[in-house]
Amino acid sequence: MAVAPLFGTVTLPSAHAQPEPPGEVVLSFPTVGVSPRLELGNNVASEVNLPLPAGMSAVRLRGVIRDQANLGAGFLEVTDDNGTFLGMVEIPPRSARPAPLPFDIDISGARPKGSSLPLQFLVRTNDIPADCGPAQQLVVTDLAAVYSGDEPSPVTIATFFPPVLQRVTVVAPTDADPSEQQAVLTLVSTLTRLYNPQPVQVRVISSPRGTAPPPTGPMARAVVVERGSAGLAVEEAGNPGAFLRVSGRGDELTAQISLLDNELQSLAQVTRARVDQSASHQLPTGDTLTFSQLNLEGRAGVLRRSTFNIGVDRAALGGGRIAGVGVNLLADYTPVAGGDAAALTVRAHDTVVYTAPLNASGRVDATFDVPSQALTQRVALDFEITYTPGQECGPLIAPMEFAVDPRSTLQLVRGGPPLGGFGALPSEFSPRFYVAMDGSGQEQLGHAAAVVAAVSRATSTPMTPQVVDVKAAAEADSGALIVANSVAVEQTSLNPPIGGNRSAIDVGLPQNLRADIADGLGSIQVFADPPRDRTVVLVTTTDAWTLVDPLFGYLDGLAGGWNDLRGDVLAAGAAGTPVDLTVRAGGSDPFEPPNVVEHRAPWLGIGIGIGLAVVAVCTATVGLLLWRRRRTDAAERP
Known part of the structure; x- marks a missing residue:
């Protein structure tokens, strides 16, 4: 298979996987919390922020080209966000392309930003971009990165939990009292939520008091929760057996975890710290919430058809069960000129809740209800916008811009019976729930x-x-x-x-x-x-x-x-x-x-x-x- 002859080299993986060189590890994109699938349009850049494990750099990018729709021969180009060229994969003519097509690109020259590596993907083909014709798309799947380097042992509280984490072992006393049990469960909930969408495995084991945790290995951490003088401390700092000790008595034990829960860990650039007063997250109050309060936003450039989704966790809508949701949707768009045609359709779990033509006003102000069957654990709205220019198709046609106004609101109807089944959670446990053993x-x-x-x-x-x-x-x-x-x-x-x-x-x-x-x-x-x-x-x-x-x-x-x-x-x-x-x-x-x-x-x-x-x-x-x-x-x- 030929590759980018002028700028870079792409190695195609052999049929038989070879072990990685010492000091290198392969992590699939889902392992680091990134989608392994990209759907790329012709000459439209897509960005991926690739998390970097502590002390390691990304040296190679792997993936598989699965499908190309309405695209001829060309290249898939990969750069960093500074425009530094990293490599490209040749896309053969559709009639000649075998399926699937794996690739392996050297990305060691990319410049990271903090604890992540921004990568840009761009498809370039010999085809003229289809301004008004069928959508052109290249599908890339099975994305993974090869990392090189040695993860350092944590030295401070600030560096104890790294950007990429695979496993956490929480050690509790075999005779743990309720305050110790509560601190353990709070820590488990906090770490799982903060690292999501990384699938961090958090395991709780019991050991006699004073027992050091077992060795953890790379991209893993151990935490001991035990009553004692209040504080957090990195024990064996800088050594392979380093672990975090969380201690306190009564409510002050759980209070120490608020340093992590409020994402202030990075300020504790020492081996020991103590939380004297914990702070809690505040959920929205009231029955009318703006999209801005809920961090809901959506926009699209539309030529032919464009879609996007916005949604919010049911548990994030404040205290109290929800029996109904009304929406006052506000949006701005490029006014539709005479002879052009455009329309907006909004769905909630496949049910159409609003549809209307778009016109010269450039403004949407609509009110509708979300049906009860769509009030699942994620209240989501799917937007579909179509735009067909009246003039002859050509490269000078500009897309219509559509943007949801953050002043849009959700009107909540509180109440309803308690829910049963696995689908009742997590909202029925928000914000506080009891645990008993x-x-x-x-x-x-x-x-x-x-x-x-x-x-x-x-x-x-x-x-x-x-x-x-x-x-x-x-x-x-x-x-x-x-x-x-x-x-x-x-x-x-x-x-x-x-x-x-x-x-x-x-x-x-x-x-x-x-x-x-x-x-x-x-x-x-x-x-x-x-x-x-x-x-x-x-x-x-x-x-x-x-x-x-x-x-x-x-x-x-x-x-x-x-x-x-x-x-x-x-x-x-x-x-x-x-x-x-x-x-x-x-x-x-x-x-x-x-x-x-x-x-x-x-x-x-x-x-x-x-x-x-x-x-x-x-x-x-x-x-x-x-x-x-x-x-x-x-x-x-x-």
Whole structure:
């Protein structure tokens, strides 16, 4: 394959991957929090900011050209943001291009900016840019970077958490008190949120007090949380075994983490610091919020068709449940001259909420409601603008500019019932929620931390856990995460979808199902608690705590994490096969009406009997459920 002969050399990867030279590491773009896919137009620059691990530089860029639409022969050119040429890949004629086309570009000459490397991608072809014809596009995927260098051991608090991080081990005492547990969970939530979209793995382990953490390796850190004199300290600073100690007593222990939560870590350019008074994030107040308050912005240059999306986390809309959202959309655009045609369409989760032609006024002032089915954990609006000039197509035609006015507003209708199912979070836990553990398992703090991390990764809004006992969490009127075995749960007034003890399993269908499943079930359940107007997450087991281990492994393996769970129960039996079940209404979609129980309940017989790979529930009740499912399926077929 020929490459840029005049300016740079591009190496095509061989069919058999070779190990990287010592001191080099390959990180895919998703690993550093960047999309691995680019959709490039002809002669339109796209910029990517590539994070740099501490002490390392990016030396090579790898990727695969997957597709080219309406583009002929040309080049994909890569520069830094100063215009320094780094390399280019030849794009062959469409008829001759094999698929896919991998490339490997030397980018060691790029000039970084702080802890990131800005890269510019530009497609140049022999084609005349299609001003009014079909869209021209080159798709690049599987982007990754080769980094070279040695990561230094942290010396100060300011440098302890680096720009790129893969793993964090949090060490808590085996006999951790509630203040230590709360500090651990707050730290887990904070680190997961601050590093998002980097998929940082935060793991909590328990060790005897005073035990040093295990070695961490490259792009990894260890933190010890333990009561003592208030402060943060880098122990073994400058050495490979360096770790951060977070200490204090009572509420002052969690207060130390606010140095990270408020992103002020960079000011602590010393090995030791102390927070005397913590500060908290302020969510927006009121029921009318401007796009500026919510950091919502969108603009596009339009010739033929252009799209963009703006949205906000439901959890970021302030305290209180949301039953409805109205929008007053303001926007400015290039006035449309006579003979030209332009239109705006706005969708909310595929539902058209506004459409209108654009005219010579150059201004949009529209009011519309977001339908209830679109009020998911992200309230998003998809904009589509079309513009067709009336004059003959040519290179002198300029695109129409369209920009959303930051004075646009969302009008919130507060209220509504508590939500059930995995889709109820994170908004039902914002801004504060309770956490309780019954102490029946040694890894309960780790289980609670895994749930907190998964939920925190789904939002940019800070969430504050507060550790209490099981009785207080069960009787509270705020969202709660409870980690307790089935015996402890039965002693509360909670009504989870699945309960029972050991092999006796109770399933909360409209007519209660009781089954005998050998060796019990482990489960993560999310259900509405109407008497207390809140949502509860329950991590429980009817037998050994090892039954829940496969559930967290399954959750870690989901590309979208918590957002990929669709039901209201994730359960596994002795075979360790997780199954995502919907037992009650509002499981897969917490905003749908409660008339779906009859369609979902019959599926449970197969979900437990086959999906969990445990002893089949061979009773007349299950036989009836299966018969009902066949009958329902037959009735639903056209």
